[in-house]
Amino acid sequence: MDIKPLRYFIAIAKTASFTKAAEQLNVAQPAVSMAIKKLETDLGLTLIHRADRNIVLTDEGKKLLFHAQKIIQATDEALLEMSELKGLSQGEVRVGIPGMMGSYYFPPILMAFRHKYPTISLKVIEGGTWQLQKMLERGELDLSVIVADTLPASLETQALIREEMLVTVATDHPFCELDKITAERFFKEELVMFKEGYFHRRIVDKLAQKCQMTPNIGFETNLIPLIKSIIQQGFGVSTLLAMVVEQDDQLITRSFDPPIWLDLDIAWRKGSYLSKANQAFLDFVCEHGQNYGKV
Template sequence: MDIKPLRYFIAIAKTESFTKAAQQLSVAQPAVSMAIKKLEMDLGLTLIHRADRNVGLTDEGKKLLIHAEKIIQATDDALLEMSELKGLSQGEVRVGIPSMLGSYYFPPILMAFHHKYPTITLKVIEGGTWQLQKMLENGELDLSVIVAETLPDGLETQALIREEMLVTVATDHPFSQLKSISPERFFDEELVMFKEGYFHRRIVDKLAKDYHRTPKIGFETNLIPLIKSITQQGFGISTLLAMVIEDDDELITRPFEPAIWLDLGIAWRKDSYLSKANRAFLEFVSEHGRREF
């Protein structure tokens, strides 16, 4: 079977449009339509509903999509490995990094890596750990930083960093007089939180569930400077990693009681081929970026 129609089929499934798929693939729309019709004829099945402008997969199409994605990923891995055996490297690392680490932990590591390997292109995607994990599983990323305790069977991980989640308050907040903060007292306050899908928020939501509490979330934002500003002005409290707090932030941090530690690792798919560029990045992070657990 020619795999090119499978690439077209996946693009249609993701964009829900023949036109958008053709634009994404940089081919003419008639070529996409003809390839899909031939694929359906070869299989003897209808794969796509075509109702006016609404394009969707049939039940048969949904089943084929699962196999098509695996076939394309395996083919791309094989082509990359074969090219590297001839001494040709793709020279690209696609890595997902949660926003908090992307802003405060990884910049010097990324710059040092680029200095050592100037011919390797780094594509850094920032987002929530859940979103990044899904992108990694779908082959949209080569590597991603994830919360180690949520590692699914299809991924392997290398320990990276262990950080404590700290209650963060304004300098004049009553919590500043305490040595530690219980979850009960934390959830009595109005909170400034990251949006759902970020490890910061997932940890807080899990903690609330464990203590049978409903968080009083006054502000939701993924912008760390805004979280700091709102907290500084006393409009709520938050919880951040120690690495995020700087000397001039005018914020006070206190540990939870009991303490909450977050184990983060850098992960990749078990069944994928890691290019030389990705292996170089893993080794570099292990040598220069890892904090002991």
Template sequence: MDIKPLRYFLAIAKNASFTRAAEQLNVAQPAVSMAIKKLETELGLTLLHRADRKISLTDEGKRLLLHAEKIIQATDDALLEMNELRGLNQGEVRVGIPSMLGSYYFPPILMAFRHRHPTINLKVIEGGTWQLQKMLEDGELDLSVIVAETLPEGLETHRLLKEEMRVTVAKDHPFSQLESITPDAFFDEELVMFKEGYFHRRVVDRLARETGKSPKIGFETNLIPLIKSITQQGFGVSTLLSMVVEGDDQLISRPFNPPIWLDLGIAWRKGAYLSQANQAFLDFVCKQGHDSENR
């Protein structure tokens, strides 16, 4: 089987459109249509529903998609490894980093890596932990930082650091007079939260379920400066990693009772070939995490 029609099929499945798939592949739409028609003829199966210009996968198409994703990924890994054996290092790292870590933990690491490896191109994608994890599993990222609560079977991970989630309030908030904050007391307050999909929000949602409380969310935003500003002005309370509030004299942070600690790691697809650039980045980041824990 020619692999090119599988690439076309995968692009159509992801875009639900022949036109958008052709644009993504940078080929003419008739070429995409002909390739898919030939693939269906070769397999003796209908892979796509084409009713009313709405493209969707048939049951047979859904089954093929599972194989196509693995075949394309394995082929790309093989080509990359063969190129590197000929000395053709692509020199690109695609890494996903959640916003809190991207703003407070990773900037000096990224700059130090860039200084050591100036020819390697760093492509940093910011997003929610679970969105980044899905992109990693789909091959859209090479590496991603994750919260290592439950590790999917298809990923491997290396622990970077352990960080505490702390209740964050304005300086004149009553919580500032307490040594620690119970989940019950936290959920009695109006909250300033990240949107769903970010580990910050998932930790709070899980804590609410365990406590039997319904969070009273007054503000939702993924902008850390805005979360801090709203909290500082007394319009709600939040919870942020200790690294985010450390040294901020405009906010007060207190631990939960009991404390909430998160294991943060960097992950990659199990069995996938890591390019020389990705392996160099992984080794560098893991060493920084090891050094920070030993300080």
């Protein structure tokens, strides 16, 4: 079977449009339509239901999509490995990084890596750890930072960093008089939180469930400078990684009682081929991450 129609089919499934799929693939729309029609004829099945300009996969189409994604992923990995056997010096790293780490932990590491490997292209995707983990499992990323306690059997990991989650308040907040903050005290305050799907939010939600308390979330934002500003002005409290709070932020941090530690790993798909570029990035991050992270 020619796998090109499978690429077309996957693009249509993702975009729900023949036109958008053709634009994404940089081919003429008639070529896409003809390829899908031939694929359906060869298989003797209807894969796509077309009605009122809506593109919906049939049950047969959904089953093919599952296999098509695996076939394309395996083909791309095989072609990459064969290319590298010929001594290619260039490559691309697609890595997923949570926003909090992307802003404070990874910049010096990424710059140092680019300095050492100037021919390797870095594509950094920012998002919540849960979203990034799913993108990694689907083959949309090569590597990703994930929370260690959510590791599925389909991924392999290398320990990356352990950081404490700290209660973060304004300099005149009553918590400043305390050495540690219990979860019960924390949840009595109005909170400034990341949106759902980010490890920052998931930790707080799990803690609330454990304490059988409902968080009073006054603000939701993934913008760290905005979170800091809201806290500084006394409109809420939050919890941030120790690396995020800097000396000139005019913020006070306290440990939870008991302390909350976050273990973050860098992960890749189990059994998949790691290109030379990805292996170089993985080795570099694991070797130099702790040193570059402490800026």
